[in-house]
Amino acid sequence: MSDNRLPVDRSGDDGHLPARMDPRSLHPLAHSRNGTALALDLQAEQRRDDDEIDLLAYWHILVKRRRLIASILIAVVALALLATLMATPVYRATVVMQIEKQGNQVIQMQGGQLGGDGFGWDPDFMQTQIGLIKSRSLAERVAADLHMNQATLKSLSAPGWFDRLAGLLRPQTRKSAATPPVTGTQGTDARLQRAAAAIIGGGLSVDPVRDSKLVLINFDSSSAQFSAAAANAIADGFIAAGLERRFGATSYAKTYLEDQLKLTKARLEDSERKLVQFAQEQNLVDTGDKGQSLAVQNLTQLNAALATAQDQRIRAQARWRQASGGAMPADMIGNSNIRTLQQQKGALQAQYQLKLQTFKPEYPEMRQLKGQIDELDRQIAQEVANVRTSVKAEYDAAASQEQLLSGQIASLRTQALDVDGRSIQYNILKREVDTNRQLYDGLLQRYKEVGVTGDVRTNDVSIIDRAEVPGWRFKPSLTSNLSIGLLFGALLGVLVAFLLEFLDDTLKTPGDIEQKLKLAVLGVVPKLGSRDSVAVVSEDPQSSFSEAYRSVRTALQFATDHGVPRTLLISSSGPGEGKSTTAQALARQLTQMGKRVLLVDADLRNPSLHKTFGLRAEHGLSSLLAGACAFSAALQPSGHERLDLILAGPLPPNPAELLSGSKMISLLTVGAERYDHVIVDGPPVLGLADAPILANAVDGTLLMVTSGKTKISAAQAALKRLLAARARIVGCLLTKYDARTAGYGYGYGYRHESYYAYGNKPRLAKS
Numbered sequence: 001m002s003d004n005r006l007p008v009d010r011s012g013d014d015g016h017l018p019a020r021m022d023p024r025s026l027h028p029l030a031h032s033r034n035g036t037a038l039a040l041d042l043q044a045e046q047r048r049d050d051d052e053i054d055l056l057a058y059w060h061i062l063v064k065r066r067r068l069i070a071s072i073l074i075a076v077v078a079l080a081l082l083a084t085l086m087a088t089p090v091y092r093a094t095v096v097m098q099i100e101k102q103g104n105q106v107i108q109m110q111g112g113q114l115g116g117d118g119f120g121w122d123p124d125f126m127q128t129q130i131g132l133i134k135s136r137s138l139a140e141r142v143a144a145d146l147h148m149n150q151a152t153l154k155s156l157s158a159p160g161w162f163d164r165l166a167g168l169l170r171p172q173t174r175k176s177a178a179t180p181p182v183t184g185t186q187g188t189d190a191r192l193q194r195a196a197a198a199i200i201g202g203g204l205s206v207d208p209v210r211d212s213k214l215v216l217i218n219f220d221s222s223s224a225q226f227s228a229a230a231a232n233a234i235a236d237g238f239i240a241a242g243l244e245r246r247f248g249a250t251s252y253a254k255t256y257l258e259d260q261l262k263l264t265k266a267r268l269e270d271s272e273r274k275l276v277q278f279a280q281e282q283n284l285v286d287t288g289d290k291g292q293s294l295a296v297q298n299l300t301q302l303n304a305a306l307a308t309a310q311d312q313r314i315r316a317q318a319r320w321r322q323a324s325g326g327a328m329p330a331d332m333i334g335n336s337n338i339r340t341l342q343q344q345k346g347a348l349q350a351q352y353q354l355k356l357q358t359f360k361p362e363y364p365e366m367r368q369l370k371g372q373i374d375e376l377d378r379q380i381a382q383e384v385a386n387v388r389t390s391v392k393a394e395y396d397a398a399a400s401q402e403q404l405l406s407g408q409i410a411s412l413r414t415q416a417l418d419v420d421g422r423s424i425q426y427n428i429l430k431r432e433v434d435t436n437r438q439l440y441d442g443l444l445q446r447y448k449e450v451g452v453t454g455d456v457r458t459n460d461v462s463i464i465d466r467a468e469v470p471g472w473r474f475k476p477s478l479t480s481n482l483s484i485g486l487l488f489g490a491l492l493g494v495l496v497a498f499l500l501e502f503l504d505d506t507l508k509t510p511g512d513i514e515q516k517l518k519l520a521v522l523g524v525v526p527k528l529g530s531r532d533s534v535a536v537v538s539e540d541p542q543s544s545f546s547e548a549y550r551s552v553r554t555a556l557q558f559a560t561d562h563g564v565p566r567t568l569l570i571s572s573s574g575p576g577e578g579k580s581t582t583a584q585a586l587a588r589q590l591t592q593m594g595k596r597v598l599l600v601d602a603d604l605r606n607p608s609l610h611k612t613f614g615l616r617a618e619h620g621l622s623s624l625l626a627g628a629c630a631f632s633a634a635l636q637p638s639g640h641e642r643l644d645l646i647l648a649g650p651l652p653p654n655p656a657e658l659l660s661g662s663k664m665i666s667l668l669t670v671g672a673e674r675y676d677h678v679i680v681d682g683p684p685v686l687g688l689a690d691a692p693i694l695a696n697a698v699d700g701t702l703l704m705v706t707s708g709k710t711k712i713s714a715a716q717a718a719l720k721r722l723l724a725a726r727a728r729i730v731g732c733l734l735t736k737y738d739a740r741t742a743g744y745g746y747g748y749g750y751r752h753e754s755y756y757a758y759g760n761k762p763r764l765a766k767s
Helices: 035-050 055-064 066-086 125-133 136-145 150-156 161-169 185-203 224-282 294-324 330-335 338-355 364-453 478-503 510-516 534-539 544-557 579-591 609-613 621-626 655-659 662-674 690-697 712-724 752-756
Strands: 091-099 107-109 112-114 204-208 214-221 461-465 521-526 567-572 597-601 643-646 677-681 700-706 729-737
Touching (some): 055 066, 091 224, 125 204, 125 214, 125 224, 136 224, 185 204, 214 224, 224 461, 294 364, 338 364, 510 521, 510 712, 510 729, 544 729, 567 712, 579 597, 579 677, 597 609, 621 662, 655 662, 662 677, 690 712, 712 729
Parallel strands (some): 521 729, 567 677, 567 700, 597 643
Antiparallel strands (some): 091 461, 107 112, 204 214
């Protein structure tokens, strides 16, 4: 036989949102494995199943709680409709304004400004303007412009039906007796002004248009005419307040600039007098060059001249060294007759050599040529000596000029250092004069600009569209409120439905049993109507109640390899779950198959079969197990063919000891020999040791589960106890099942009643 597996109930288990089950995981019997191993396997399978989400299960929950969801939805929509109809209508008027940021600098200086607004767009500028529009001072100004009196305030603050109804539910706050009442005309006017400003501020809302310089000024009130008037008054008041602030800033700027001009002029004159006086005392002359005296300028010029002289001396010295070494400078040779003389000498020497081939040196013509050559040599030597003399003179002149300039520079350097030392204070005074003059010129220029533009009050705020009297209320909107109520009601209904389903930790459907207990459901007994009784529907073979137990009988025939277990225990996790009714019904169904059945009431603590059959239990199971009577004496006829009874008998003080003895095994053995089947109506599993003892002794155990009553934890705990007792559980039987309220179909999508009433009119009764 296959194994039964029980999941361990963990915290956070959804309880009623089952994942889709694999039919192969159902185990109708549990006798081939150890109970502890089965429990561990069931826990592992539970974790695997919890990872899957069955959307159909969520839909079944919604179908099951459809009446609750519909009721909540209707209630919320009705409340939304009632609130909309009873609320005071509010009208909104809107003014479209354009707000530009213009520069209005009062004092412009390097690195910043003093007073006024800067040019360009400031990301905080729009928020500042919105804050000014919402300011209390503007609200008071608008209230004064609109001439709001006591009657106007009363009409605008009159509560509607909904507000009056809400006021009845809220406790009224009593005025403090310690606060004296405001009396007098002045106090009344101040209180009226504050109340009017509060109404203006309460109805005002400002919405900037995204990515633009437009602002929407909205005003909401219960009067359409007042909304339009207030919105236009707010726009006009904001423009007027801005102009007044700008005019006030200009007047303040002129006064401020006049004072600053007087102070700056006095400082400038004082600094100039100090500068002239110090220059006279120190005999300093301002050359107009920044930070340089005459001595410094002369020293600078002489330094430049010395550098030029040194360059000339170096060149002359190099030429003289070249000339002294025998090599004449090329430029000097080019400017003299040396080259001409050398050319003439070369020509005579060539002529001399040519004639020397014909004449001897002593020949007169040859001697004449020789004399001419010697004369040219003398002239060339004379010219070379003149060139050397000229180069030497040039070098001497350059060296003398350099020495003279060096001497003058040394003299001027001492004089310049002395002047620089005395010019430090002069430069300080001169910088102070320049600074004061710049400040005075800037202030004077700005004062002239403010004087010219003071009366020209340009405005950077303009009205694009003025407010008109609204023709329809702004709120409450019937369509919007009903839509919100419909959405909120549906959402609230679904949330409440899921919340109740999560809080409900009972087994209600066959799917719950298959997932939570991992047991096969052998049958589903429908919930009967209030006018029918179990006895009546049991006698009717065409009722869905009888058909359900016939289905259970059929399922039991396939529960084991030899058919219906010879000895079968009917038990449940707690009392009142239909154990006795099921035991009696199954016994009758087996007798209808021609089987001889023995029905044993083994609930020695709270027996009930004697009431069902109307018999007295003078002798019964307790007497038989205690040895007070024989087996035949404990038997009683049931009034039905092939069905005998053994009632519980007198209630013993120790039921568990009697059931755990060997006589109980003997009773089941004898009963199985004399009868085809022995059905034991057992006690509940939880809290008692009786049921596990009986479950270990019989061939099979059928666990009862009442739909909507048996808790998951109780059923799992009962199954664990039975598995620990090595019980052979053949499956579960779900009783008092109402498919209409459970929200689930059973049996390949068919409703349970329709399935059992196929071809017959279904009959429902309450068991």
